[in-house]
Amino acid sequence: MNHPSPTILVVNAGSSSVKVSVYTVPEAAHGDGDVNPELSAHGQIEGIGVAPRLTVHMADGRPVADERFPLAQVADHDAAFRLIRLVLSIGLRDNPPVAIGHRVVHGGADFTEAVRIDDEVLAKLEALVPLAPLHQPHNLTAIRAVREAAPELLQVACFDTAFHAGHDVMAQLLGLPYRYFEQGIRRYGFHGLSYEYIARRLRQVAPDLAEGRVVVAHLGNGASLCALRDGRSIDSTMGLTALDGMPMGTRCGAVDPGAVLWLAQQGMRADEIQAMLYQESGLKGLSGVSSDMRVLQASAEPRARLAIDFYAYRAAQEVGKLAVTLGGLDALVFTAGIGANSPEVRARICAHLTGLFGIELDPGANDDNRQRITHDGSRIPVLVLPTDEEGIVALSTARLMREAMAQKAAA
Incomplete structure (x- = not known):
């Protein structure tokens, strides 16, 4: 009997929208090396707290849902994420996700690559909210919503700052007293998930x-x-x-x-x-x-x-x-x-x-x-x-999912 390929979700919570993409992980990704997860469907709610609109499309562009909601029904990111997850779950009933990857804007000095989310990681991300007040709270809202609904589900944080972690000190310094640099007050850089994708894509096309x-x-x-x-x-x-x-x-x-x-x-x-x-x-x-x-x-x-x-x-x-x-x-x-x-x-x-x-x-x-x-x-x-x-988040999530499955099999 053929089992369906594992499914993962990718969540990208912005300041006024929540995007959720569904990926399947090819069987070959269970071995050594990375295999790109394949996009199956994409849904998003935009206009949160203003004029909420839910749209869901399959990877080939076929529309699945397009609906507007009263403001009171989708007043915040928590409600938006729960609604979009409910809609997507209808199509995932026979193959529920085994992992969820989140775009997290700020990883600070502690996180230089994607990590599995646990209580310690979540606490450190909470401490970074003042450095990314427009995005970090919404990123964490989605993580908490999953932990409440499915605490056993593997969650992965992928950081916009991580791609820049290897910068020379000249690119990190601010002209403040050096003690603040030692306390983590430095230039981190953002949009790293996008730049990582472009760096990979550029190697393919040029x-x-x-x-x-x-x-x-x-x-x-x-x-x-x-x-x-x-x-x-x-x-x-x-x-x-x-x-x-x-x-x-x-x-x-x-x-x-x-x-x-x-x-x-x-x-x-x-x-x-x-x-x-x-x-x-x-x-x-x-x-x-x-x-x-x-x-x-x-x-x-x-x-x-x-x-x-x-x-x-x-x-x-x-x-x-x-x-x-x-x-x-x-x-x-x-x-x-x-x-x-x-x-x-x-x-x-x-x-x-x-x-x-x-x-x-x-x-x-x-x-x-x-x-x-x-x-x-x-x-x-x-x-x-x-x-x-989202593709970069899916790739990192699939990698950590594979490691978790290997550890479980070895236990």
Whole structure:
């Protein structure tokens, strides 16, 4: 009798959404070496606490569910996760998941690779909430919900910071008294799951470039850039928290610390300043229109154009800074929601880089979101590669699931 391949879930809890993907682990993954889990279905609830909407699709795109809910029914992430898990369980009744992998934004200094979640791990992740207040609480909500509903289920935490763990001390330091560095106040970097996927993907599609000096621009509602050398992270634009670097959808990016001190001196409380920096700044704050790049591009408001121009200007500056870190630049890669889908934003960023790096964009290729969007004569090639953070989480979860099964068999 043939048994179905093991199933794992991948949970990606964002600030206003919960995404859950279903993967099957091929039989070959039970032996030595990694085998990529295969995506079966994907579901998400977006608009949590505002206008909740549940969608579920099979891997081939076939819709399974598309439903909107009253605000009171999906008022928080706990309710959202329970609902999406209920819907997915209908299709998993005959093959329930054996493990769940979670994207966790901040791993701090303790976690440099994916780990099995236990009470000690959960306590350490709780302590990191102040460093990632927009994401970490929601990541932990999903973990707790699973522990309550199925305490025996293997849960794995995969960290956005882990890919950057090997940075040289120069890329970790802040200009504060050294004792704070010893206490873990340092630059960590984020979006590591995305950068790990791009590093792997680049070896497949352009192995000659993958060995060189590459800057990857992960541009979405959260945005950062990463310097890669031979597929390893060398530096990132984000630091201690996910506020640093370039402006984002609602986050400020790098600001003069004196501005924060001034706000405090004017009487703003720490929680008010935090809310402004994380939720009311960036594209939203500059434009006064929206945090959504698509809305800004369609807007006739002058400040919408100002916000887009500043976004592109700062992104280009970060490319230059990371090129200095790398000692040159061999390729630029765009990824994530804006990076992989907005020809206008890519063109605006590259326009700032043409004189310094000799980038010659191919307008037709850029408009079509092709994999390579520069002319053959461009001194620096520019690529567009969609990312897959959930796929990296699934791979790490399958690896730890295999180890747990081996330990159980040996016991």
